[in-house]
Amino acid sequence: MADSSTALVNRTRSRGGTRPRAAAAGRRSVTAYLFLAPFLIIFAVFVLFPAVYGAWISLHVWNPLIDNRPFVGLQNFIDLFTPDSLTFEDFWESMRATGIFVVGSVPLLLAIPLLVATLLNRKIKGGTVFRAVFFAPYVLGVAVISVLWRYLLDPQLGAVNAVLGLLGLPSDTPWTVDVPWAWISLIGITVWWTLGLNTVILLAGLKGINPDLYEAASLDGAGGWQKFTHVTLPGLRPVMTFVVTITLLSSANMFGQSYLITQGAPGTQTRTAIMYIADQGLGQNQMGAATAMSYVLFAILAAVSVLNFRLQRDNTK
Amino acid sequence: MKNPTLRALAAVAILGLGASLAACSSGSSGDAADSVRGESDYSGPEVDITFWNGWTGGAAPKLVPKLVAEFNDSHPNITVKSNAMEWADISQKMPLAIKAGKGPDVAVGHGDDVATYAAQGLLLKTDDVVDALGYAATDFPDGLMEAGQFDGSQYGVPWSVTPLGLYINKDVLRTAGLDPETAPTDQKSYLAALDALKAAGIQGEWADGYVFTGTFEFQSLLWQFGGDLFNDDVTEATFNSEAGVEALTWMTDLIENGYSPANVAQDGNINALIGGQTAFNWNGVWQTTNEALQSTDWTAIPVPQIGTEKAVWSSSTHWMFPANKNGDPDKSAAAATFVKWMNDNSADWASTGELPAQNSVREDPALLANYPALAPFLEQLEYAHYETVSPGITSAMAAVTTGVNEAMLGKKSPKDALDDAAKKATALLKQNKAQYGG
Numbered sequence: 001m002a003d004s005s006t007a008l009v010n011r012t013r014s015r016g017g018t019r020p021r022a023a024a025a026g027r028r029s030v031t032a033y034l035f036l037a038p039f040l041i042i043f044a045v046f047v048l049f050p051a052v053y054g055a056w057i058s059l060h061v062w063n064p065l066i067d068n069r070p071f072v073g074l075q076n077f078i079d080l081f082t083p084d085s086l087t088f089e090d091f092w093e094s095m096r097a098t099g100i101f102v103v104g105s106v107p108l109l110l111a112i113p114l115l116v117a118t119l120l121n122r123k124i125k126g127g128t129v130f131r132a133v134f135f136a137p138y139v140l141g142v143a144v145i146s147v148l149w150r151y152l153l154d155p156q157l158g159a160v161n162a163v164l165g166l167l168g169l170p171s172d173t174p175w176t177v178d179v180p181w182a183w184i185s186l187i188g189i190t191v192w193w194t195l196g197l198n199t200v201i202l203l204a205g206l207k208g209i210n211p212d213l214y215e216a217a218s219l220d221g222a223g224g225w226q227k228f229t230h231v232t233l234p235g236l237r238p239v240m241t242f243v244v245t246i247t248l249l250s251s252a253n254m255f256g257q258s259y260l261i262t263q264g265a266p267g268t269q270t271r272t273a274i275m276y277i278a279d280q281g282l283g284q285n286q287m288g289a290a291t292a293m294s295y296v297l298f299a300i301l302a303a304v305s306v307l308n309f310r311l312q313r314d315n316t317k
Numbered sequence: 318m319k320n321p322t323l324r325a326l327a328a329v330a331i332l333g334l335g336a337s338l339a340a341c342s343s344g345s346s347g348d349a350a351d352s353v354r355g356e357s358d359y360s361g362p363e364v365d366i367t368f369w370n371g372w373t374g375g376a377a378p379k380l381v382p383k384l385v386a387e388f389n390d391s392h393p394n395i396t397v398k399s400n401a402m403e404w405a406d407i408s409q410k411m412p413l414a415i416k417a418g419k420g421p422d423v424a425v426g427h428g429d430d431v432a433t434y435a436a437q438g439l440l441l442k443t444d445d446v447v448d449a450l451g452y453a454a455t456d457f458p459d460g461l462m463e464a465g466q467f468d469g470s471q472y473g474v475p476w477s478v479t480p481l482g483l484y485i486n487k488d489v490l491r492t493a494g495l496d497p498e499t500a501p502t503d504q505k506s507y508l509a510a511l512d513a514l515k516a517a518g519i520q521g522e523w524a525d526g527y528v529f530t531g532t533f534e535f536q537s538l539l540w541q542f543g544g545d546l547f548n549d550d551v552t553e554a555t556f557n558s559e560a561g562v563e564a565l566t567w568m569t570d571l572i573e574n575g576y577s578p579a580n581v582a583q584d585g586n587i588n589a590l591i592g593g594q595t596a597f598n599w600n601g602v603w604q605t606t607n608e609a610l611q612s613t614d615w616t617a618i619p620v621p622q623i624g625t626e627k628a629v630w631s632s633s634t635h636w637m638f639p640a641n642k643n644g645d646p647d648k649s650a651a652a653a654t655f656v657k658w659m660n661d662n663s664a665d666w667a668s669t670g671e672l673p674a675q676n677s678v679r680e681d682p683a684l685l686a687n688y689p690a691l692a693p694f695l696e697q698l699e700y701a702h703y704e705t706v707s708p709g710i711t712s713a714m715a716a717v718t719t720g721v722n723e724a725m726l727g728k729k730s731p732k733d734a735l736d737d738a739a740k741k742a743t744a745l746l747k748q749n750k751a752q753y754g755g
Contacts, residue, residue: 063752065412065437086744155580156523157588174580178726263527263583266726267719282409284712286748 054291062288069288076292087280087289093268094276095297097258101272102251104187109247110240112191113198118232120199121206131203135196142193142256149189150176150261182262182270190257194250198243205239206232241312245305252301273297352442353638354646355449359654361647365396366655369411369421371404375606376668384665388658395651411639415439418642423652425476428464428633429704429711435467436708436753441638442470446653450474457674464703465635473635474656475674477666479602480631480701481533482617482694484587484610489596493517500618507621511576514596522597523586524568524577526725530586531568532718533630534599538564540702541624546717547742551707552750554742556717557735560624565724565731567623572725580726590615601632602694606670617690619697631701633674667691672698709749713742 058076060069079085116134120127137145152159153175165171175185213231222230233240255274258264264271271279273293281290372381378401385399400421402410408430414420416439426434434440443465454462457475465473487497493514501507514521525531536546544560547553555561571577589595591609599620604610620629636656638649663673664681667688672695673679685692704710720738723729729737 061752065439066752086748150582154582154585154588156578156582156585157592157594172578172580174726176582177580265527265722266728267723279715283715284709284745 054294057287058291058295060288061286062291063285064287065285072288076288077296079289080292080296087293090268090271090276091273091293091296094271094273095300097270098252098254098273098297100183101186101190101254102248104183105190105251105254106244106247108187108191109195109198109251110244113195113202113243114236116195116199117202117206118228120203131200134199137193138196140193143260145189145193146257146260149185153185153261176261178266179269182265186254186257186261186270189261190251190254198247201239201243202236205236208239209235237312241309244308244312248304248308249301252297252304351640352444353446353653354650355445355447356650356653357450357657359392359395359647359651361394361650363394363396364645364648364651365398366422366648366652368397368399368652368655369407369424370399370401371407371425372669373401373403375670377401380665380668384659384662387662388655392654392658395654397655412437412439415639415641418644420639420641422639422641422644422648423655424637424639425634426473426637427704428473428635428706429714431465431473431635431637432467432706432710433708433753434637435470435472439640440472441640441644441649442472443474443636443638443653444471446638446656447471447474450653450657456676458676458698458701460701460703461633461674464633464706467706467708473637474660475633476636476660476663477634477671477674478631478698478701478703479633479671480629480694480697481537481599481601481620482629482697483620484590484598484600484604484615484617486590486593486596487614487616489514489519489590489593493519493596497616501621502619503621504623507623510596511571515575520578520595521576522571522599523581523589523595524571524725525581525583525586526718526722527583528718529583530598530600531721531725532714533601535564535568535717535721536630536702537599537620537628538567538623540628540630541622541626543625546705547707547713547746551705551710552743552746554713554716554739554746556720556742557732557739561735562732564624565721565735568721569724569727569731572727601670602672602691603670605688605690605694606668618693627700629697629701631698631703633703634671707746707749708753709745712749713745716742716745 059073060071061076062069079087080091082088120131120134124130151157153161155161155172155174155177158175160175161171161173164173173181175181209232213235214227217227217231253274254272255278258270258272258275262270264275268276274297277290277293277297280286280293368385370377370381372378381399381401385397389396404427407424407426411420411424412434420439431440447462452462452474458478461475461478462471465471465475483500485497485500490497490510494517495510495513501510511521524534539546539556539561542560542563544556544558544564546556548555572579586595586598587600587604587607587610590598591607591613593613605617636659638652660673660675660678663675663678664684664687666673667684672691673684678684679695685695705714707713716738719741720734723737724731724734728734
């Protein structure tokens with residue numbers, strides 16, 4: 001902080017002569033690049049190169065175990081849009097599964113953490129304890145929460161149905177084996193598991209809103225709801241854009257929960273896109289088809305993200 | 318290129334290149350390079366050999382190092398280094414490691430993997446070694462040697478088999494007034510037992526549509542009704558035959574007739590048997606070592622004959638000799654000696670919940686004296702069916718599970734589910750043929 005303000009002062013002062021300014025700026029850039037270099041190298045090796053290499057792979061029938069990898073042009077992509085091909089039905093069924101999960105989970109992963117963060121933002125007793133309680137599940141791994149809930153939600157032997165039975169409710173709901181209940185379970189588990197992260201980020205955003213604004217709103221006669229819509233929500237806008245984006249992307253990348261809790265059943269209805277792509281590429285060694293699918297998924301996610309940024313752009317400025 | 322020294326160097330380089338190319342081509346066409354040298358008792362120079370396996374759980378992590386240490390002590394010129402990792406890790410790492418010349422000298426793989434590896438040129442042929450070690454097909458259960466063959470050559474040497482059996486919770490049978498010692502053996506007696514249990518308010522066999530139980534029960538029934546998974550040259554799925562529909566309908570009828578709850582989750586059935594909520598479960602021999610099961614009064618018997626003939630599903634594991642790039646023939650020869658010794662000393666492998674493949678070991682009365690629970694599983698081996706041998710077969714088998722799952726969860730009729738799955742499986746077989754040949 002101090003450094004950047006000094007820099008600002010320097011820049012203002014050196015407005016007269018161009019040469020020292022350019023030299024200083026150059027030196028600053030070099031330092032910055034040096035600090036960024038390790039990340040850039042890792043980015044290039046593990047993200048950029050695989051992405052470009054993946055595009056090349058997607059143009060072939062690419063079984064990594066066989067030396068013969070014929071070039072097929074856009075055939076892998078054409079297959080994904082040809083109803084009778086080997087991959088068409090499975091791929092779009094898996095995209096549909098991912099879509100259902102995103103539509104079901106993202107609104108809840110925004111609304112509930114916002115509500116919880118607003119409550120935690122009030123100066124209540126034990127606020128930190130509650131914050132820890134809400135965040136706690138997030139530190140568990142996907143394997144842990146999946147095995148845990150598979151036991152609890154077992155249709156015949158699970159604790160959840162047993163408790164529902166005691167309350168006089170239906171005790172044979174197929175939570176983990178049939179739709180739509182499997183979706184309710186997968187979405188519910190994911191919300192419980194990850195809401196802590198969004199809560200903490202939104203809470204930080206709430207704390208960053210100037211309290212004077214609330215006071216001013218009160219003086220203008222605003223009630224609780226009006227303060228929320230006119231001060232809290234606009235104040236959270238930049239944080240919200242970030243939270244929406246990461247929540248969308250992480251929900252669209254859902255894999256572990258389906259893989260471990262429902263095994264994609266019934267049939268392959270809860271097999272998500274990432275699960276199907278992983279099976280194609282790593283299970284069946286069809287890397288060409290799998291990378292083509294990844295690119296289609298990527299294109300759709302990119303479009304959704306752009307739309308999200310457009311919609312959340314601050315139009316008041 | 319006026320400089321004579323340079324010219325000489327270039328000539329040497331070209332000659333060297335030619336020689337190495339010649340070595341390569343003679344290597345790949347010659348017998349020595351694509352087969353394991355047959356030697357029952359390795360007598361070459363001292364070698365270190367690496368051994369990969371997926372035995373990370375149960376009794377194996379203690380037993381394998383013990384066996385390896387015994388072998389190393391008794392074979393001064395061979396040092397085996399055992400490396401256990403998850404099966405999934407092996408199937409991901411091994412092909413690339415072999416191509417880079419860094420694979421193991423010997424490994425154990427599942428029956429449905431051998432052909433896939435062999436078709437990719439990742440394995441050495443073991444015809445010679447099988448002869449040299451003195452193995453014949455009759456040294457192993459019927460059909461097991463064939464389960465390690467691909468394209469007319471032997472690639473696997475049998476190590477273990479794991480058939481299905483019928484697990485019984487005796488206390489549950491007693492509750493229903495049944496004598497646990499009179500076990501059901503056929504469709505009639507099995508249905509009679511299920512009816513008696515039903516009358517006592519117990520759903521006798523919880524039927525699911527997942528791998529490990531539902532899929533394996535379906536395959537057993539398919540063979541029992543005279544059907545098969547694929548045609549002879551594995552180019553077409555045939556599990557949607559009349560026999561297949563009959564087999565799967567038998568399973569969905571268990572739910573329909575109230576012998577099983579609907580919507581059973583994976584492993585729900587064995588857990589219910591352990592919890593005393595059901596009497597029967599078709600499950601693999603590996604459950605004999607399930608610790609939770611030991612708290613119940615259980616027994617296992619051969620799976621009842623529901624169809625027109627006796628048949629039961631079994632998987633198998635095989636020794637494989639990777640064709641490492643620039644592999645040392647001495648190492649694979651030493652590995653063959655290790656394999657022979659392991660098979661001869663495999664009696665305690667039963668403690669891991671698998672049956673040793675070698676007949677002489679299984680037929681030794683000491684085996685049953687130590688592991689009496691295995692008797693019903695040994696009994697079934699004469700009519701056991703093993704996994705289909707064909708490269709890339711696991712993707713087609715996944716379609717079988719999807720079909721069984723859809724029928725068991727009431728999403729499709731058994732016929733529709735099997736027809737859809739068979740169509741998918743046949744398309745996948747076609748893809749496999751195009752990629753792997755064979």
